[in-house]
Structures are given as C-alpha cells and as structure tokens.
Amino acid sequence: MSFAEYFPIFDKLTREEQAALLDAVTYRKIEKGALVYNGSADCFGVLLLRRGQLRAYICSEEGREVTVYRLFDRDICLLSASCMMRSLQFDITITAEKDTEAWMIPVNVYKNLMERSAVIANYTNEILGTRFTDVMWLVEQILWKSFDKRLAAFLMEESAIEGTDRLRITHEQIASHLGTAREVVTRMLKYFQTEGAVKLTRGLIEITDFERLSGMSE
C-alpha cells in the first residue's frame, strides 16, 4: 500500500499537487513510547498513520496528564503541524502508544499546498473539525460525567481498541488518561471488582462482566 492509496483526497488533487506531495513525503517508523510532538516548541509536519497508535494529551504545571484524543490506522495527525495555523495557540503533547509507521508531509510543503488548493484546505478543515468534536466530547465528559462512568467507559474503549477483555495497563496509566490520581483509579477499580464487573490481578485488569460495565458507563 502506498501513500497515494492512504491519503483520502489524493485523486482529487492536480498532477502538480500529487507530484509535490510524493516528492516531499517520507516514511517514518516511530517506536512505542517515543515523543512525537512536544507542544509549541515543535512543528515538523502532518502525519498520515499507516499503522500504530498515537496519543495526544495536555499537561498541568504539576505534571498531571489528560488524554485529549487518540489516532489510529489511516488517521491524520494535524496538530503536529499546528504552527502552520496562526490561530492554534495551545500546547499539546503527542506520543506513540504502540509501534507506529506513518508518512510525514513536511509543514512547509503542506502549508504551501493548502494555501493554493481549496480541496486540501477543506480537507484540513474537516480534520480540524473532527479534533474539535473530540475536545467538545471531552469537555462534556469532564463537566457532566462522574468518575465511575468515565472509568467504565474508558475500560470498554480500551477493550475495543486492544480486542481483548484482558487489559495490560497500570492504574497510573489510566490516571494519566483521565486526569486524576492513581489512588482514585485504584479505589474505583476495587469497587468495580466488588460489583463483579472486573477482576484485578498484578498488572492486569480483566473485564468479567461486559454488560455490567457497560451499564456503569451510562
């Protein structure tokens, strides 16, 4: 599979635009755990994921983290090139949650194409709108949902992403996704265990009753 097959609007571009992209794009392998993008200090380009998983999160001054969104196969990582849009003025950090392979379009190449091509500019709009929607969902979660519901929803989501009911994730990691302290996660997981929804063993959270966990997330 090539870049042209993965980039959704490739066929709608002119020959010149296609050539400019193919000429500039590089293929990158990013190791699990690697820092992909480090906020405003950074600006390297637009990533198109072939496979893998990225996590975008924000950090408080005290080092508390909250996951804002995640990217999977075929997703576009736009905020790693947010310097090309003046109005995007916030810090976000992006790391690889799994070994990831992606095409990278350098920021100056993408910006030049976007400024001249309505097709690319509108496509960029749609991606930005998708991330905007992700963030609005997060706002509603934080504002209106109690922590037990957010944790239950997170476990269901993790299970869907990993394709297993046996989740190898630490309480510390969950805390960083949901923006809370490890102790709060541990306490709630123990309550879930009492309710029969999960079983906790060292380094593992096993979902034992999906229906119950699903009910808890609503």
Place this chain on the structure above:
Amino acid sequence: MSFAEYFPIFDKLTREEQAALLDAVTYRKIEKGALVYNGSADCFGVLLLRRGQLRAYICSEEGREVTVYRLFDRDICLLSASCMMRSLQFDITITAEKDTEAWMIPVNVYKNLMERSAVIANYTNEILGTRFTDVMWLVEQILWKSFDKRLAAFLMEESAIEGTDRLRITHEQIASHLGTAREVVTRMLKYFQTEGAVKLTRGLIEITDFERLSGMSE
C-alpha cells in the same frame, strides 16, 4: 461601514466571489436575550458581527450551562453554520447577550464559495482554529483551576468587557457561565467580599480592589 469593510478577506476574493457574497448577505438585528442558534436542529449561516455580543454555551441534560466562548464586534460566528462541515458533531447554543447587529451569509452560499476558494477555506480554518483554542483554554480552566481562581478571572473579564467596575449580573448568570450552582457562586463572592476584593449589594457586584482580585485569579 459596509460588509466589504468588515469582512477581513473581502479584498482577496475574485469579483465573482465578492458579487456572490454581496448579493446573498442580509443585515440582521438581534435583540438582547434572543436565541441565535439552537444546536444540531439548526443551521442558518455565518454571522459577521457589526456590534453586540453573543454567547456560545453547552448544556447538560439537567440544564446546567457552561459558556464556551463569546463573540464581539467584528467576530465571525461560524458554528451557527456548522452543518456545512460534516465533522463538527456537537451541540452548542448561541444567544445574544446584548442587542446585536450582524451580517448573515446563508449557509449554502458560504459553503459553495468555501468549496471552490482556497482563500475562504483557509480563512474558515483560522476561525475554526480560534474557537478550538478557546475550547482548549476552557478545558485547562476546568481541569486545573480551582473555582475561586475561575470566578476571580471571570469578574476581571466581565469588568473589561463592560468597561466598568460595577457589574450588573446575577449570581445565577455567573453560575451559568462557569457551570456551577448559584449557591457556590454566592458563597465564593461572600468570601471575596470578606477579603475586600468586591462589595455586594442587591443586583450589583462592585470590584473594590482590582489588584487583590487579579492576585486571586492567578
């Protein structure tokens, strides 16, 4: 002052695009308190504010409100036309906080122009980026800032918007901006009064010590 003078990219458009806009745009007067946009059920167009003030907010199922951003003179209200972007999938409500006058570009006209013009599409991108930045600011406020700091910052902002240290706003209205209960606002305002930062009288909050209030907001 005309639409052409208020619309920042008017001079960068082709004659045909300028003519299409001038032909379609209508001038609207919106009374204070009026509902401008009511979430996904609604989609009427892009507003360019000549004067006035709009408030965009989200609502919980229980009717609790939180202000997401506000728009002032010369601002563009894009989310009132969010149906033109498939990826924008969230409900927001927009009302007029003051008597407002604005030009309205119908959604089909704006969408057609945006699809063909890179200039308009990129301009739309920048506006969307600005709102995105507003929302990310809100996320950080909610996540990391305690309520006393948020309330102090809100009073400073209100004072700057209204150009007065005598704020005619109810505790209920403040609660709707910040997403909390009226009682919580009243309790914190009384604490601010004890600290000498504000003076409370019926229907009025007077800022008596800006420096102290500013210190409380940090």
